[in-house]
Amino acid sequence: MPVETVIELVTDAVQVALLISAPMLLTALIVGILISLFQSVTQIQEMTLTFIPKILATFLALILTLPWMIQTLMDYFNRLFFAIPAILR
Structure with missing residues (x-):
């Protein structure tokens, strides 16, 4: 298997992983910033908040x-599965 193929497969896998995790990570980031601003304004320093x-x-x-995430993963695995014959040449 050529090195370029392996690099392409790993790059695609990392891109899909980042794409799928982005909504949850961005949501946690935005909520964390909003809570931090709220704590700064009200001077409440409760860690559990x-x-x-x-x-x-x-x-x-x-x-x-979740439906979008599942569809994205299914599309990725379908592309990967149908690319197996070309990869193994």
């Missing part, structure tokens, strides 16, 4: 984007 909203927002983002 950051965890519950982030967990709930991330879970909500997961529920809302």
Whole structure:
């Protein structure tokens, strides 16, 4: 198997992984920034205040984007599966 093929496969896998994880990570980032701003404005320095909203927002983002994530993974694996004959040459 040529090195270029391996690099292409790894690059595609990393891109799909980043694409799938982006909605949850961005949601946690935005909620974390908003909670930090709220804590700065109100001077409430409670550590547990950051965890519950982030967990709930991330879970909500997961529920809302799960069909898209599954479809993206299925498309990737279909491309990979049908490319097997070309890869093995």
